[in-house]
Amino acid sequence: MYKVFVNDKPIVLTTKVEQEIGFKNYLLNTVHIGKVIKELNNTSLKEVRLIHKDPDKLLKKFLKKLPNVIAGGGKVFNDKGDILFIYRNDKWDLPKGKIEGNESIERTAIREVTEETGVNGLEIVKPLETTYHIFKRNGKHRIKVTYWFEMKTSFSGYLYAQEEEGITKVEWLNEEQTIEALENSYANIKLLI
Numbered sequence: 001m002y003k004v005f006v007n008d009k010p011i012v013l014t015t016k017v018e019q020e021i022g023f024k025n026y027l028l029n030t031v032h033i034g035k036v037i038k039e040l041n042n043t044s045l046k047e048v049r050l051i052h053k054d055p056d057k058l059l060k061k062f063l064k065k066l067p068n069v070i071a072g073g074g075k076v077f078n079d080k081g082d083i084l085f086i087y088r089n090d091k092w093d094l095p096k097g098k099i100e101g102n103e104s105i106e107r108t109a110i111r112e113v114t115e116e117t118g119v120n121g122l123e124i125v126k127p128l129e130t131t132y133h134i135f136k137r138n139g140k141h142r143i144k145v146t147y148w149f150e151m152k153t154s155f156s157g158y159l160y161a162q163e164e165e166g167i168t169k170v171e172w173l174n175e176e177q178t179i180e181a182l183e184n185s186y187a188n189i190k191l192l193i
Contacts, residue, residue, distance in 0.1 A: 002059050004132040004143065006040040008187040011134075012049045013058040028052040033065040037134060037141060062143075066134065069144045070099045072109030074151040075128060075192055076119065083178055083193070086116055086161070087169035092181035094189055096146050097165075105147045113151065117170045118160030125150040131188035148192055 002013040017025055026036065028050040036048050052058050073096025076084035085092050097112030099105060110122050128148040134141055159170040173181055182190050 002062070002132065003187075003191075004062065004134060005187050006037050006134045009040045009045070010047045010187070011036060011040070011062075012047055013062050014049055014051060015053060015055050015058070017051055018049070023047040023049055025049045025051055028058065028061055031065075034141065063145070066141050066143045069142050070105070070108075071096050071144055071146040072099060072105045072107075072112060073097070073146050073148050074109050074113040074122065074124075075148060076113060076117075076122065076151040076153060078152075078156070078172055079154050080172075080174070082172035082174050084113070084117060084119060085171055085173050085178075085181055086167045087171070088165070088167045090184075092185045092189070094148075094192065096148075106149065109147065109149045110151070116162045116165060116167055118158060119153055119155045119170075121153045121155045122151045123153065125152055128192055131191065133186070133188055146188070 003010040004013065013028070023046055026048060029052065031050055039045055040048060050062065052061060073094055075094055084095065086095050095113040095116040097108070097116065099108045106124055110124070113122055114120050126149070128150055131146045131148065133144050135144055161167040161170045178193060182193060
């Protein structure tokens with residue numbers, strides 16, 4: 001099962017057909033993805049489930065429905081165990097960004113964290129879940145596929161918010177502050193934390 005978010009409402013990719021209570025089922029092969037996005041954005045529907053009998057083909061078939069944007073990002077811990085957050089579009093988020101050229105996804109994640117926050121000395125500890133969300137750019141819907149990595153750093157220097165990317169704050173948040181920040185964050189980020 002996979003979850004692809006439209007704002008904070010999920011499109012659930014699954015092999016199971018269940019009775020529709022607060023959600024709708026559609027067959028993945030025949031669904032009109034534009035209608036699903038519109039339905040999630042404009043109704044009280046909590047989620048949509050796209051059904052396909054082969055679990056190995058669920059994600060692959062879905063990703064063919066819209067252009068994909070590949071990104072890498074980091075859940076970065078400092079020596080105190082605080083997590084690095086950015087504030088953009090009036091929400092708390094983790095640093096991430098699009099792959100450039102033929103760089104590896106790990107290189108993308110490290111580069112983007114550094115560009116968006118000013119933090120360097122990053123070391124990847126392990127890969128985390130991959131997240132999926134649908135967004136609109138220049139009037140067209142796209143699926144952002146973000147490969148996340150847990151990272152660590154001993155960096156204690158100046159934090160720099162990359163304003164040209166719409167970032168207004170960069171902060172190390174402790175456990176209590178993280179819980180508070182997640183109340184004003186994205187569903188994908190809540191899954192990672």
